[in-house]
Amino acid sequence: MSVSAAASPARSGPLPPAASLxxxxxxxxxxxxxxxxxxxxxEAREPTLTKPxxxxxxxxxxxxxxxxxxxxxxxxxxxxxxVVFAGNHGVATRGVSVYPPEVTHQMVxxxxxxxxxxxxxxxxxxADLAVxxxxxxxxxxxxxxxxxxxxxxxxxxxxxxxxxxxSGVDALIVGEMxxxxxxxxxxxxxxxxxxxxxxxxxxxxxxxxNGLARKRAVVSAAIARHGDALRDxxxxxxRVGGRELAAMAGGALAARHARVPVFxxxxxxxxxxxxxxxxxxxxxxxxxxxxxxxxxxHQRLLAALGKRPLMTLxxxxxxxxxxxxxxxxxxxxxxxxxGMATFAEAxxxxxxxx
Numbered sequence: 133m134s135v136s137a138a139a140s141p142a143r144s145g146p147l148p149p150a151a152s153l154x155x156x157x158x159x160x161x162x163x164x165x166x167x168x169x170x171x172x173x174x175e176a177r178e179p180t181l182t183k184p185x186x187x188x189x190x191x192x193x194x195x196x197x198x199x200x201x202x203x204x205x206x207x208x209x210x211x212x213x214x215v216v217f218a219g220n221h222g223v224a225t226r227g228v229s230v231y232p233p234e235v236t237h238q239m240v241x242x243x244x245x246x247x248x249x250x251x252x253x254x255x256x257x258x259a260d261l262a263v264x265x266x267x268x269x270x271x272x273x274x275x276x277x278x279x280x281x282x283x284x285x286x287x288x289x290x291x292x293x294x295x296x297x298x299s300g301v302d303a304l305i306v307g308e309m310x311x312x313x314x315x316x317x318x319x320x321x322x323x324x325x326x327x328x329x330x331x332x333x334x335x336x337x338x339x340x341x342n343g344l345a346r347k348r349a350v351v352s353a354a355i356a357r358h359g360d361a362l363r364d365x366x367x368x369x370x371r372v373g374g375r376e377l378a379a380m381a382g383g384a385l386a387a388r389h390a391r392v393p394v395f396x397x398x399x400x401x402x403x404x405x406x407x408x409x410x411x412x413x414x415x416x417x418x419x420x421x422x423x424x425x426x427x428x429x430h431q432r433l434l435a436a437l438g439k440r441p442l443m444t445l446x447x448x449x450x451x452x453x454x455x456x457x458x459x460x461x462x463x464x465x466x467x468x469x470x471g472m473a474t475f476a477e478a479x480x481x482x483x484x485x486x
Contacts, residue, residue: 149291167203174199180474195469203391212259216307219375220271224312253456266375276353289375293382298390306380307452317403319372323362332429365410377404395455398425423454
């Protein structure tokens with residue numbers, strides 16, 4: 133992805149659906165870089181505010197990062213969109229979750245009825261919510277035996293996120309629901325960053341020791357089954373990912389082209405979006421790690437991505453819940469940068485230049 137100083141304007145309206153994975157690759161190569169003018173204007177204002185330099189810590193960094201990737205100064209967080217994608221996994225039949233696959237359908241109904249955690253967190257933090265189920269009656273193939281998706285299927289799922297209309301949106305949160313998807317996230321993480329199943333596989337929704345051993349065995353079998361094909365990040369997503377992971381990745385790519393920063397949720401979201409960084413070292417510069425989850429692979433994954441999480445709250449729910457919870461911090465960063473008086477405006481003596 134481009135990191136040139138010349139900032140391209142935000143795209144108006146949604147991207148058209150990609151016709152092939154090569155078109156997806158072209159979108160990655162042609163994605164806009166940081167807006168260095170907006171960053172410079174933010175950096176110039178920050179030292180003039182009525183506080184000691186650096187005294188607001190990461191809040192100052194966040195204001196600058198938001199302006200840089202929104203491509204404007206001052207930054208704003210008036211409209212946040214949370215999109216939850218749901219998909220079903222054939223690997224769920226392998227005993228890798230304590231919940232049966234039909235729970236995905238049931239939780240989608242719960243989201244739509246307003247009864248889930250994501251509904252309450254959107255309401256509490258002023259975010260819009262959309263729920264997009266992806267072929268729930270057609271699970272992906274068990275990826276320890278075959279590729280999870282055909283090329284047409286993974287492209288369709290990528291396009292579900294890529295074609296989001298982000299006009300007027302200040303930041304995007306992508307969440308997920310899918311029984312078995314921590315197994316997909318672990319397999320995808322191992323495919324992208326190496327290691328072993330022990331490094332990446334956790335207990336998910338509460339597996340006992342036997343379940344954990346089964347889950348590790350499934351991931352190990354998948355990595356062995358697909359072998360060198362996993363060296364291509366998009367092929368890894370196709371072979372060991374899932375529809376909702378691909379859709380989240382598509383949404384993050386759409387956001388990059390629309391100059392909309394992305395607040396990353398937990399392990400599953402991070403694994404899905406990691407595909408872009410595996411393709412380009414700057415592929416996730418517009419994405420912020422909101423929190424580190426209790427899933428053990430997440431901390432390892434954030435380290436591999438070079439992402440420092442904002443919060444550690446021992447969360448492991450998914451749905452975009454961790455990213456939604458951090459919105460208060462991000463709004464505080466914007467409020468201080470935009471609303472504080474300068475030393476000159478307040479008639480406060482700045483530090484002694486001597």
